[in-house]
Amino acid sequence: MGRLINIHTHHPTGRHLEPQGVGIHPWDADKTSLDVSIFQDAELIGEIGLDYACTTDRKAQEELFCRQLAVAEERRLPVVIHCVKAFEPILKLLLKHKIERVVFHGFIGSVEQAAKAVENGYFLSYGFCTERSTKTIKALQATPLSNLFAETDTTPRPIEEAYEMICKIKGCSHEELQWAIEQNYNRLFSINDK
């Protein structure tokens, strides 16, 4: 099957491409103060974002998110977004900061939201939560192969299973999906074809 890309995992296996971002999670927005020196060697900023389902103060989340987006903008780094019930406000802030290389990790949302993300050239990463959400299954069906990633997030399940799930829902072959995700990875990190 070759080397796969797991765009967001908290349990790296070392067997695949598993990029690790640097950033402060919205859950920690009211516990941590941001020291931008953490981004010194960062190639990816994440996971950052907004979570309107948690109890962390929203103003604190928004302020932290904006500060990290400003770093991403200034250093032209890709971002991995944690988005829970905050799609519209996140979209607004991404556009305000002119962030172009964006992955919504663990995307849960509607066809309309997926279309809006794709319209802006963003990527949607699908994990095992997809299977439990009818609207997200439809969103995945509507997401072009050129705008998606696969992930395992906090689960210990292998990335192969996430690829299989996506192939089944989208009705594509493993080879097609693997090729598409490789191209997406290259675009996310601005790695040009030789």
Ligand SMILES: [Zn+2]
């Ligand atoms: Zn997350």
